[in-house]
Amino acid sequence: MGSGTQALSAAVRLAISRSSLKGAEPEVILPAYGCPDLVAAVVAQDAKPVLVDLLPDCPFVDTEKLSLAFSGATVAVIGVGFLGMPEQLSKLADVCRQRGVWLIEDSAQCFPPDCAREPIADCVVLSFGRGKPVNLMGGGALLVRETHNPASTDVLRDLPEEQLNVDWKWKARRRLLNFLLGRFCYGLLLRIPFLGLGTTLYKPLTSLHRMRLPSGLLEAGISEARVRPAMACKYAQKLEFLRQRGWSLFIDSKAPGANGEGQIILRYGLLAPNRKTRDRVIEALNRNGIGANAFYGQALPDIEGVSGLLHGSARNFPNAASFAERLVTLPSHEDVTDQDVGVIVTTFIEISGYHGY
Numbered sequence: 282m283g284s285g286t287q288a289l290s291a292a293v294r295l296a297i298s299r300s301s302l303k304g305a306e307p308e309v310i311l312p313a314y315g316c317p318d319l320v321a322a323v324v325a326q327d328a329k330p331v332l333v334d335l336l337p338d339c340p341f342v343d344t345e346k347l348s349l350a351f352s353g354a355t356v357a358v359i360g361v362g363f364l365g366m367p368e369q370l371s372k373l374a375d376v377c378r379q380r381g382v383w384l385i386e387d388s389a390q391c392f393p394p395d396c397a398r399e400p401i402a403d404c405v406v407l408s409f410g411r412g413k414p415v416n417l418m419g420g421g422a423l424l425v426r427e428t429h430n431p432a433s434t435d436v437l438r439d440l441p442e443e444q445l446n447v448d449w450k451w452k453a454r455r456r457l458l459n460f461l462l463g464r465f466c467y468g469l470l471l472r473i474p475f476l477g478l479g480t481t482l483y484k485p486l487t488s489l490h491r492m493r494l495p496s497g498l499l500e501a502g503i504s505e506a507r508v509r510p511a512m513a514c515k516y517a518q519k520l521e522f523l524r525q526r527g528w529s530l531f532i533d534s535k536a537p538g539a540n541g542e543g544q545i546i547l548r549y550g551l552l553a554p555n556r557k558t559r560d561r562v563i564e565a566l567n568r569n570g571i572g573a574n575a576f577y578g579q580a581l582p583d584i585e586g587v588s589g590l591l592h593g594s595a596r597n598f599p600n601a602a603s604f605a606e607r608l609v610t611l612p613s614h615e616d617v618t619d620q621d622v623g624v625i626v627t628t629f630i631e632i633s634g635y636h637g638y
């Protein structure tokens with residue numbers, strides 16, 4: 282597909298096509314903290330996004346609250362993997378199966394998807410955009426459970442198809458983008474406010490097409506991703522001490538994937554004890570040349586352009602709002618050196634020590 286958002290929107294289209302709704306507006310359930318592209322993918326299919334709060338201090342949806350979010354018009358639940366951590370799909374699937382609703386695994390931020398381990402969801406969405414685990418500078422994929430064929434093929438058959446040409450222009454663009462997004466340029470570009478880099482904005486989805494890739498491109502992208510250093514393990518070991526200071530680390534050094542097997546992480550995430558500490562850490566890390574950030578910065582209802590498309594404000598989703606205001610993410614690309622990790626650890630010690638934890 283043309284992008285991960287398009288793949289997700291196609292998944293929503295499939296879920297609607299198999300439901301027996303007559304005239305009612307279809308509803309799709311998603312987490313209250315997440316990428317605004319989730320909302321764009323749903324709205325593009327004339328469906329209503331319905332938000333559910335997270336569990337406290339973690340990126341997973343609260344399944345008790347999920348059960349309450351269903352209505353007679355619900356056609357799908359999107360289980361979203363976050364920074365290399367897949368959602369708890371088997372728990373979500375239990376709730377979905379009872380109601381005959383589709384479960385979509387959004388694995389834009391996780392590779393390989395959890396369904397490669399255990400095929401729980403009805404379909405899986407991948408993204409190959411910049412900054413994603415498998416980076417082809419754009420594109421995405423929708424993988425659909427074989428048992429849903431041929432009905433799903435029929436629904437998607439008429440989508441227009443484009444050919445991606447990996448010519449000199451594509452290669453030059455890739456080089457340029459990698460250069461601009463490298464630590465030196467990106468740090469400078471971030472300081473130019475009108476570029477809006479680092480801010481999360483809502484972009485409506487206006488096209489849906491399939492993409493034909495040159496043979497071998499995707500395999501090359503996957504191979505490139507597989508040889509990246511296992512930063513999750515390093516961060517988990519070096520930052521373990523923060524747990525005693527009120528921080529939460531999502532991936533610990535014993536977690537599957539943290540040892541470099543399996544999951545490729547795009548950034549390493551951890552939660553500060555409060556917003557003030559989070560802001561101070563990000564500011565200090567950036568001053569020391571480390572590209573730390575707050576990721577989306579807000580729960581979905583507070584993201585510019587999204588609120589008019591949703592019911593409820595961030596106050597209705599206290600765990601998602603608290604998550605958004607305490608999250609710190611650290612870079613985990615191949616340019617992060619041991620010296621950088623040393624600077625990160627020292628900065629965390631200084632800041633968390635300052636607050637007397």
Ligand SMILES: Cc1ncc(COP(=O)(O)O)c(C=O)c1O
Nearest residue numbers: 284285286316318389408409410
């Ligand atoms: C969880 C999630 N889903 C979907 C998308 C959309 O993917 P794409 O940028 O390829 O459209 C993103 C993008 O960041 C994402 O993080």
